[in-house]
Amino acid sequence: MTISLSGQSVLVVGAGGGVGRATLEAFAQQGAIVTAAGRPGDALSAAAAVAGVAPTPLDFLDNDAVEAFFAANGPFDHVVIAAASTKSGSVAGLDLDAAKSAMESKFWGAYRVARAAKVNAGGSITLVSGFLSNRPSAGAVLQGAINAALEALGRGLALERAPVRVNTVSPGMVNTPLWHGMSETDRDGMFERTAARLPAGRIGQPEDIASAILFVATNPFATGSTITVDGGGTIA
Numbered sequence: 001m002t003i004s005l006s007g008q009s010v011l012v013v014g015a016g017g018g019v020g021r022a023t024l025e026a027f028a029q030q031g032a033i034v035t036a037a038g039r040p041g042d043a044l045s046a047a048a049a050v051a052g053v054a055p056t057p058l059d060f061l062d063n064d065a066v067e068a069f070f071a072a073n074g075p076f077d078h079v080v081i082a083a084a085s086t087k088s089g090s091v092a093g094l095d096l097d098a099a100k101s102a103m104e105s106k107f108w109g110a111y112r113v114a115r116a117a118k119v120n121a122g123g124s125i126t127l128v129s130g131f132l133s134n135r136p137s138a139g140a141v142l143q144g145a146i147n148a149a150l151e152a153l154g155r156g157l158a159l160e161r162a163p164v165r166v167n168t169v170s171p172g173m174v175n176t177p178l179w180h181g182m183s184e185t186d187r188d189g190m191f192e193r194t195a196a197r198l199p200a201g202r203i204g205q206p207e208d209i210a211s212a213i214l215f216v217a218t219n220p221f222a223t224g225s226t227i228t229v230d231g232g233g234t235i236a
């Protein structure tokens with residue numbers, strides 16, 4: 001099926017990230033008028049340039065900035081929130097302030113944007129969670145809790161915001177800058193071990209997640225859904 005998004009306006013928050021950039025490109029390739037929003041920097045500028053637009057600085061920790069943005073922009077046809085900055089760890093091992101900051105970013109950041117977003121009827125909001133919501137890991141307990149909270153937020157907002165559709169895409173391990181804090185050797189080793197364990201036989205690429213985001217955003221019957229794209233990580 002060919003999708004045309006010609007003339008439709010799409011906001012991607014976190015457009016400088018791995019998933020965000022692939023999503024921005026996917027929508028732009030379908031003819032959408034895209035807005036590349038996120039923390040200013042080289043990554044955001046590069047993503048915006050590929051899509052042929054100027055970068056839009058937007059810090060989703062700053063509620064005044066989020067509200068001012070939507071007062072001045074939109075309504076949009078589709079809004080995608082792919083931003084997050086979170087430290088991971090066990091409950092015992094992670095400093096409490098760092099744990100709260102993670103929730104403040106990934107959950108409350110998405111909440112702020114979804115709360116303020118002006119979206120046309122029949123349009124969509126897509127959240128990005130993660131497969132740890134259903135497949136907890138002892139080393140990343142909080143991530144699972146944040147992801148589960150986001151998925152519940154998405155289902156509830158699908159009722160509150162109807163006829164705007166609200167969905168969540170839940171990725172497994174994806175090769176993005178999120179992992180760039182690790183050494184290349186450690187990261188490659190982790191990717192290889194994970195790929196060997198997964199039924200799909202590989203880890204994800206940002207485009208795998210972008211295609212799921214495009215699907216839920218454009219399918220008029222998709223709302224209140226959580227689409228897991230994890231290479232079988234939940235069942236492995």
Ligand SMILES: NC(=O)c1ccc[n+]([C@@H]2O[C@H](COP(=O)([O-])OP(=O)(O)OC[C@H]3O[C@@H](n4cnc5c(N)ncnc54)[C@H](OP(=O)(O)O)[C@@H]3O)[C@@H](O)[C@H]2O)c1
Pocket residue numbers: 013014015016017018019020037038039040041043058059060061082083084085105106109128129130131170171172173174175176177178179
């Ligand atoms: N990659 C994976 O394996 C994986 C697995 C499961 C779930 N996920 C989820 O998928 C989503 C996208 O992750 P990703 O892999 O694309 O990560 P990423 O490459 O690290 O991208 C995250 C983006 O969010 C932006 N951001 C962080 N704080 C922000 C703020 N306060 N305001 C605006 N933008 C902000 C970052 O900007 P800066 O460049 O300024 O930091 C970055 O562009 C996240 O929710 C992540 O938790 C990823």
